[in-house]
C-alpha cells in the first residue's frame with residue numbers, strides 16, 4: 001500500500017556538511033525518496049554546503065554515487081534521479097571564513113519569503129561557528145529554522161554551551177534537535193498503540209508490569225568511524241539520546257494531545273524522575289564493555305583497539321538498570337543494553353507483564369509464562385503480544401506461550417520510509433513533536449552522564465567481551481541479580 005503524500009510548502013534546504021557520511025548515507029537518499037514521491041514542490045531547492053571546492057556538477061556526481069549506493073536500483077529510475085540531482089546546488093562555504101557565503105546569500109535572497117532550513121550535518125563543534133556565520137551574513141529570516149545532529153555536548157556543561165551558541169541566533173521554537181529514532185515508524189507506533197487503544201493503558205503501570213527491557217544491538221564494529229566513536233562511546237552515542245527517548249515514550253503519561261510541547265512536557269517529567277546513577281550505585285546498576293576479536297555474522301573480526309589502532313578505554317557496550325521514581329513506575333526496573341559486535345542486529349522494547357495472581361490449571365498445564373509485548377523497531381518491524389493459549393488437541397489442558405504477531409511488512413507491504421524522510425518533512429512543516437527540546441537534552445545528560453564519572457571512565461578499562469557475544473558476562477548478572485533474564489525471541 002502506498003502511503004498518501006501531502007506536498008509541503010516551498011522551501012530552501014541548506015545542508016552544511018553535504019559531503020559527509022550522514023548526508024551521503026541518510027539525507028540525500030531521504031530527500032531523493034521524498035522528491036520521487038512528489039512531496040517536494042517544484043520550487044523547493046537543496047543547497048549543499050561543505051568546505052572543499054566543487055562545482056554543481058562535481059557535487060551532483062558525488063550525490064549520484066551516494067544515491068546509487070544507498071537506494072536500490074528499482075527505486076531510482078534514471079529520470080527520477082536526474083530530476084532530483086538537477087535541484088541541488090553546491091557552495092563551498094567554510095565555518096571559519098567568509099569565502100563562499102556571499103554566493104549562498106545571493107541565491108537565498110531570491111526567495112526571502114520561503115521556508116528556510118539550515119541542517120547542520122557537521123561536527124557539533126561547528127554548530128556555534130555556523131550559526132554565527134548564518135546570522136552575520138543576514139541569512140536568518142522569520143521563516144528560518146535550524147536542525148542539529150547528536151551528540152549535543154560531551155557532558156551537561158558542554159551541552160549547555162552548544163545550546164547557548166545555537167540559542168543566541170535561533171529561538172527554541174525554531175531549533176530542531178534530531179533523534180532519528182523518533183522518526184521510526186515503530187517508535188511512533190508506541191504512541192499509537194498506547195493511546196489509540198483502550199487495551200494497554202489500564203495495565204500500563206507497576207501493578208501489572210514487572211519490568212521493561214530496551215535493547216539496541218548492532219553486529220557492526222566501529223570500522224571507519226573509529227576516531228569519531230572513540231570520542232563518544234556507547235553511553236553518549238546510544239543511551240543518552242535514542243535509548244532514553246524510547247524509555248520516555250514507553251514510560252510517559254498520556255499527553256493531552258500530540259502537540260509538540262504536550263509530548264515533550266511528558267517526556268521531560270520521565271527524565272526528571274530518573275534515579276541518578278552515582279558512585280555508590282554504579283557498580284550494581286551499570287556494566288560497560290569493549291569488544292575483543294571474535295566472530296560476527298560476517299566471519300572473524302578484529303577487536304576495537306585493533307580497529308582504532310591503539311588502546312582505548314571507550315565503551316562499545318553498556319547495560320544498565322534504570323529506575324523511574326514516580327507512582328506509575330515505582331519498583332519497575334527498566335533494563336537498557338546496547339553494544340557493537342553483538343550476535344544480531346536488533347532494536348526492540350519488551351514490556352514484561354507480571355505473573356497471573358493464581359493458577360486454575362493443574363501441574364500438567366505446564367509453566368505459565370507471563371505476557372510480553374515486544375515492539376521490534378528493526379529489522380522486520382513488528383509488534384508481538386505473547387499470550388498463553390491452549391495446546392490444541394484432546395486430553396488435559398496443556399498451555400503454551402504463543403505470539404500474536406503484527407508484522408509491518410505483512411500488514412502494509414511496500415517500503416518502510418526511513419526516519420529521516422519523515423523528520424525532514426516535519427521540519428519543513430514546522431512540527432517539533434519528534435524533536436528534542438533543550439530541557440529534555442539537558443535532563444537526559446543529568447540522568448545519565450554521572451555514570452561516566454562513577455565509572456572513572458578515563459582511567460578504568462571497560463570489561464572485555466568477545467565479538468559475536470551478548471556483551472560481558474556481567475550484563476547477564478546485572479539482570480539476573482534482579483531476578484529477570486534478557487528477552488530471547490522464541491519464534
Ligand SMILES: NC(=O)c1ccc[n+]([C@@H]2O[C@H](COP(=O)([O-])OP(=O)(O)OC[C@H]3O[C@@H](n4cnc5c(N)ncnc54)[C@H](OP(=O)(O)O)[C@@H]3O)[C@@H](O)[C@H]2O)c1
Nearest residue numbers: 017018019020021022050051052094095121122124149150
Ligand atoms: N554519520 C552518521 O551515521 C551519523 C549518525 C548520527 C549523527 N551524526 C552526526 O552528524 C554530524 C555529521 O557527521 P558525519 O559522520 O557526516 O561527519 P563527516 O563525514 O566527518 O562530515 C563532515 C562534513 O562537515 C564538513 N566540514 C568539516 N569541517 C568544516 C568546516 N570547517 N567548514 C565547513 N564544512 C566543514 C565536511 O566537508 P568537507 O568534506 O568539504 O571537508 C563534511 O561535509 C555529526 O554531528 C555526527 O555526530 C552522524
